[in-house]
Amino acid sequence: MxxxxxxxxxxxxxxxxxxxxxxxxxxxxxxxxxxxxxxxxxxxxxxxxxxxxxxxxxxxxxxxxxxxxxxxxxxxxxxxxxxxxxxxxxxxxxxxxQRILEKRLEALYKETEKYIQQDEGVLERLEKEDVGTANMARYIRRHGNHFVYENTEAVFFPLGEYKFQAMLEELEKAEHYIFLEYFIVEKGEMWSRILEILKRKIDEGVEVRMMYDGTCAFNYLPYNYPKEMEKIGIKCKMFSPIRPVLSTHYNNRDHRKILVIDGKVGFTGGVNIGDEYINRKEKYGHWKDTAVMLKGDAVEGLTQMFLQMWNVTERKENYEQYLPGVKEKKSKDLGFVLPFGDSPFDAELIGETVYRDILDRAEKYVHIMTPYLIIDDLMVASLTYAAKRGVDVKLILPHIPDKKTPFALARGHYRQLLKAGVKIYEYTPGFVHAKIFVSDDKKAVVGTINLDYRSLYLHFECGAFFYQAPVVYDVEADYQKTLEQCEEIKLGDGKKWPLSQRIVGKLLKVLAPLM
Structure with missing residues (x-):
């Protein structure tokens, strides 16, 4: 057998x-x-x-x-x-x-504009707290059509298995609709448990839509898997399925991870649907990942992003069913939450801008986790400038890589950053897949955006920016706990690494933007 x-x-x-x-x-x-x-x-x-x-x-x-x-x-x-x-x-x-897709996305942004708008009172209250952060929110509103919210609870998950458990619990509560958008969906325990609930929810009359990136057909799912899902009642599609035609838009993948339930609960972060993300299967040692769950007004932003991507290949959508989102007043002040997306087809680098804004305006510390470090001079300048003016800048990266070439390119940046005062750590138990920024006990970003060219320039990405929200302390607490499992990299450590790795890191740096 x-x-x-x-x-x-x-x-x-x-x-x-x-x-x-x-x-x-x-x-x-x-x-x-x-x-x-x-x-x-x-x-x-x-x-x-x-x-x-x-x-x-x-x-x-x-x-x-x-x-x-x-x-x-x-x-x-x-x-x-x-x-x-x-x-x-x-x-x-x-x-x-690519141009056709770009025009279609522009039309979709305009279509959803009429259903949700920025609450000006929220923006005014943010401005009273921090003018610079309010200005960043205005920039994201103007160039990304994403809004800042209050009245939103956020729960941080320091590991994929914690997110998975919360997903199962929240999926069981679904009454109206479930939207899933993931870069990777792979058969295994995680997907089987989720699919079991989705089937029951369909029998209860819940609408289920699922979208995953077309590259899954190469490694994880059969090419006709959407048809299999349609048979059981799940509306399913691949984003940009790979076809036997040479095309440049295949380079732009949907790297987002979004789950929305009834417009009341939303998830995002680094965790895909696959057993390694919840440490049921070991690939590169222990898998360190993070995610966040939103409950409240800001879920509307994740719903909007999902509907925009879903309708790239559709011509009719009943937005009134889903937007604006569900408003349920919370009992306490929960700070500000700004869910945002990034597209490779506009002239704005929203993900990189958010990261650099945190670095450039930090006063005490910026703590970062990322699986990859393949960055341009602008990001290097922000990292080094922050460190040189006395900000505690720390980076946590994998010690066990998933890909050798990106790992070599990442280490190729270490010397310049270390000389400027940036502190670098490698997670010795295994692989870091988390994408987080946290700063000054005030700001944090949890999302899908790596510090590499593909995430910052070429992929569709998303994240949640938090300002003065209780979840910021949870992100920083986990960062400190993770540091205890890391090895600090010193300036002379590069001499110990394989010569081939050092050569690859230098030779391929110039071609890194095309990789």
Whole structure:
């Protein structure tokens, strides 16, 4: 029986649709490169003309708005091979599929604007507490269509298994609808327990929608899994399913993790649906992850984000059923909560801006957990400036990596940060997947946003920003507890690391924005 299962798994790996799709996309990519190469060798031109073309493309690249470090790899590729690099850059920048998706998302933001608005009284009270934080909230409102709320309880989960238990309890209470949006959904104990409840809730008349990222078809779920879910009554779809057509928008994944129940309860954070996230399965030692549960007005923000992403491929939505959210007055002052999303298709880096705003205005400390550290000069400047002016800046990263190359790139940043006074720790029991910022016992962010180019520039992300909320103390308390399980990295420690790791960290830094 075990042998049969093994053969079945090998057969799926070799002949499965995801494998075929990956192969076909790879063939198209190779074919394009061959065409570019043949074109470059056979079209009559003089050496000078070749260089003029390279210069023209380079000027186009460096004059486009954006981060110069995101542009540098394209400049290098173009100068090495003008025809291949130049035409590939033009293909990436002008691909119509991405533009169509961008326009659709703009329309969706406008559609939801009419259903929820900023409570100006909340913003005025925030301004009385902290003008700078109120200004950041205005920026997010103006450029992301996300709002700041009061009247919201927040519960912090220092491990994925705690979030999982709370999820099960809250799912059991669902009466009207359940929305799930996750980067990864993988079969196992966690998903089986959730699915069991969802089936019962469907029988009770609860509406269930589920969306997960299309890359799951490569490793975690069958390509036709949405159809399987439809059969049991779950409205299910993949975001940007991978098809055998070469396209640049496949680079922009839905990395969000959102669960909304009846508009009353919402979850977000780093925890996907998979057994390693709740330490039922060990991959890279102990899995350190975090999440947060919201109850109250701010759940409306998570509902809005889910509906916007869900309707990318839909043309009709009854928003009145879900927005505005449920308002239930809480008995005490719970501070301010700002759920926010980030999109790769606008000109704003909302996730990075929130992080840098915390760093640039910190007075005493900024404590950070992140699985990856592949950052641009702007983020390096904020981290080092905070440390140099006396702010206690600490970073907790994994000691057991899930991917060797990102780990090497992360360690490639250590020396510069350590020299500036940033303190770096590695979580010795295993892998850190948490994405948190906490500062000055006043501010915290719990969400999905890693400190790497993919999260900050290329993926759809989300998080919850807290100001003067009780949950901030819980986040900091967990940070201090986690530090006890970490090894502090000293300036000379890099000499002990494998030479290959140090070389990779330096050589690939220039290409990191494209990885």
């Amino acid at each position: 075990i042998l049969e299962r093994s053969r079945s798994g090998v057969h799926r790996a070799i002949f499965g649709r995801a494998t075929v799709i990956a192969l076909l996309v790879a063939i198209q990519a190779v074919f394009m490169i061959m065409i570019f190469d043949v074109f470059s060798k056979n079209v009559p031109y003089v050496f000078g003309g070749h260089m003029v073309f390279a210069l023209m493309i380079t000027l186009v690249i460096i004059n486009r708005p954006g981060n110069p470090q995101m542009q540098l790899p394209w400049v290098i590729i173009t100068l090495i091979s003008p025809i291949v690099g130049g035409l590939l850059y033009l293909f990436v920048e002008t691909h119509p599929g």
